[in-house]
Amino acid sequence: MFLSNALFAIPMGMCFWLAAKNIVTATNELWASKLLGFGVSNFVFAVMTYAFMRESIFTAKTLSCLLLASAIIAIQIFWE
Numbered sequence: 513m514f515l516s517n518a519l520f521a522i523p524m525g526m527c528f529w530l531a532a533k534n535i536v537t538a539t540n541e542l543w544a545s546k547l548l549g550f551g552v553s554n555f556v557f558a559v560m561t562y563a564f565m566r567e568s569i570f571t572a573k574t575l576s577c578l579l580l581a582s583a584i585i586a587i588q589i590f591w592e
Contacts, residue, residue: 532545547587547588548589551585552585554577554578554581555581555582558574558577
């Protein structure tokens with residue numbers, strides 16, 4: 513268990529750091545990386561919950577949360 517954690521934690525930490533660095537370079541804002549990460553994590557969580565737990569994505573609450581997450585992502589990408 514420790515070995516697999518050590519093997520995956522270091523590369524994922526580096527990927528996170530590089531992604532945050534690239535987003536800050538592209539947008540000149542640190543907040544953009546936080547909000548983009550939040551929006552993307554909502555989509556990933558919804559898909560993984562559907563895939564592994566068979567919980568429906570197509571409820572009103574989940575769809576409204578995904579709509580808001582996509583709005584956050586769109587604002588961060590397209591608003592200058």
